[in-house]
Amino acid sequence: MPSSGLKAIAVLLLLASPLLVSRRACAQGNYFVTYTHHMEEPGNLEFATKSVSGFPGAGNAFWGNAVEMEYGVKTWWTSELYLDSQTTANESSVFTGFRLENRFRPLLQEHWINPVLYAEFEDINSADKALLEVVGHDGIADFLGRNDRSEKQREVELKLILSSNFKGWNLAENFTSEKNIAGEPWEFGYAVAMSRPLSLAASPKACRFCRENFTAGAELYGGLGDRYSFGLHDTSHYLAPTLAFHMPSGPTFSISPATGLNSNSHGFLLRFGVAYEINQVVSRLRGK
Amino acid sequence: MSVKRFPLLLMSFVLVLGSRLLFAGAGDGVWVTRVPDKQRTRENPFAGQPEAVAAGAKLFRQNCSTCHGSEALGTKKYPNLHTEQVRAATDGELEWLLKNGSMKNGMPSWSRLPEQQRWQIVAFLRSLQ
Numbered sequence: 530m531p532s533s534g535l536k537a538i539a540v541l542l543l544l545a546s547p548l549l550v551s552r553r554a555c556a557q558g559n560y561f562v563t564y565t566h567h568m569e570e571p572g573n574l575e576f577a578t579k580s581v582s583g584f585p586g587a588g589n590a591f592w593g594n595a596v597e598m599e600y601g602v603k604t605w606w607t608s609e610l611y612l613d614s615q616t617t618a619n620e621s622s623v624f625t626g627f628r629l630e631n632r633f634r635p636l637l638q639e640h641w642i643n644p645v646l647y648a649e650f651e652d653i654n655s656a657d658k659a660l661l662e663v664v665g666h667d668g669i670a671d672f673l674g675r676n677d678r679s680e681k682q683r684e685v686e687l688k689l690i691l692s693s694n695f696k697g698w699n700l701a702e703n704f705t706s707e708k709n710i711a712g713e714p715w716e717f718g719y720a721v722a723m724s725r726p727l728s729l730a731a732s733p734k735a736c737r738f739c740r741e742n743f744t745a746g747a748e749l750y751g752g753l754g755d756r757y758s759f760g761l762h763d764t765s766h767y768l769a770p771t772l773a774f775h776m777p778s779g780p781t782f783s784i785s786p787a788t789g790l791n792s793n794s795h796g797f798l799l800r801f802g803v804a805y806e807i808n809q810v811v812s813r814l815r816g817k
Numbered sequence: 818m819s820v821k822r823f824p825l826l827l828m829s830f831v832l833v834l835g836s837r838l839l840f841a842g843a844g845d846g847v848w849v850t851r852v853p854d855k856q857r858t859r860e861n862p863f864a865g866q867p868e869a870v871a872a873g874a875k876l877f878r879q880n881c882s883t884c885h886g887s888e889a890l891g892t893k894k895y896p897n898l899h900t901e902q903v904r905a906a907t908d909g910e911l912e913w914l915l916k917n918g919s920m921k922n923g924m925p926s927w928s929r930l931p932e933q934q935r936w937q938i939v940a941f942l943r944s945l946q
Contacts, residue, residue: 567929604920637920638851639928697931730933733871741934777879808883812894 559744559773561785561800562662563722565701566643566692568634569601572811577804581660583795588673589618593658595628600810605634615658620676626653628661632690639694647688655680660798662686663752664707665716668765668793684709697729699746717753722746724771737777744773748785751794765794780805846902848919852910859909863933863940873941876934880927889945895923904946911939 561579569575577597584590592615599609611628630649656676664686684707692701705718724746732739748771752764769787776782780803787798807813863869878887884895891897903911915935918926927935 565929568925570925571923601925604918604923604925634920638917639926694928697933699929726931729931730869731872731876731937733868733875735875777875 559699559724559746559771559783560701560720560722560748561769561771561783561802562660562750563701563703563720563748564632564645564647564688564690564692565699566634566645566690568604568632568645569599569607570808571601571604572809573601573806574810575599575804575806577802579659579661579800579802581658582799582801583658583660583672584797585669585672585795587669589620591615591617591658591672593660595659595661597804605637607632611659611661613653613657613659615656615676617658617676623656623676625657625659626651626682628653630686642691642693645690645692647686647690649686649688651682651684651686653682653684655682657682662705662707662718662720663750663765663767664705664718665752665755666758666764666793667718667752668763669789669795670793672795682709683711698723698725714755714757716755717759718751719753720748720750722748722750722771724773735777742775742777744771744775746771748787751790763793766790767794767798769798769800848914848917848922848924849902849906849910851917852913856913857907857909859907859912861908861912861936861939861943863936864908864943866940869937869940870944872934873937873939873944876930876938877941880930881938889942898942899945903942908936908939908943911942912936915939 575598577599578594579597580592580594582590582592594614596612597609599607602608609628609630609632611630613625613627614623615625616622628649628651630647633646635644635646655671655674658672686705686707688706689704690701691703692699700723701721703720705720706715707718708715724744726741727743727745728740731741748769749767750769751761751766754760754762754764767787767789769785771783771785773781773783783802783804785800787795787800789795789797877889881889884892885898886892889898906914912932912935914924915927915930915938916932917928918924920926930938
């Protein structure tokens, strides 16, 4: 199912893209794990894929993928659906579940620190390798099980997103809490990131590879244990530089090689993302 | 309808109606009254620079034209920018609007564009008048 489903979505996107005008993707901005306070513009729909490749020494290499559809319901409310899948070398490709998330911006003006409230429901199984966040005691051992595991994980996730823009820099901090509704304890995680466009002013010329279209930054993310053993120990942590290229009137490409910071982490993860935004999708469908 | 569902439906109705009433008060031009005095008098560092106008036009096409139209004449749901209200606004007020948006009226915040790019858009808007 996953490969055919993903292929169908990719074909649809390719067919639709020449008919549509796209704009700079915003969603998670230039990051893979950390969220900023920037919301999807109302009426816009963004399609994105976020993939992560890992090469655990004690197990098979894997490619986790999340297909994301993000819709701006209001200027202060963004809703998203994720479809997760993964391929593990010498095993198989599997669809691992879905996530439904909503982000709300309670303060309707810019401040030094801009909070956003995030609520998500996940229905995924234990073979999921999308690695969209690290919480609790997540570690490399979670990636060594076989794909035929079918243990369901229905979880709720809440995030407090704090984000600031200052002199062209974006600084974002996320505090994550997640609970398996089957009765496991609350687990916690963090993500911190900063980034800046390579040029703050735009060039007057129409150019594809102008410096203003590139944004560089770094992310730091990891787990914080659970309510019974809170802290930085027995979990994994990653440091990852990020680079995004916003093609004018086209997709945004981003890449992030992550380094594990302790023995519970993968030594190396390579993330790659593509995002494409369709403006005013409902108006277009109605022919207005 | 089951009796158990009635409070839930009533609550949903009150929430929807409440949000409608809350946002009904947000009319055109209210945003100007919210601009801090210090911001109103800020000068555009790119004022009078033709290159900034060209860059602003490019940014406008990429970020604003879907709603406001390629000539900034507005669309069915979104306003024309060739109006007296825009003409009367100071550069500082326009930059403040781009940064903060007018979220109750559907205008998003463009704080993710660097300040320099917002000023370039303001330079372009000035060139329209």
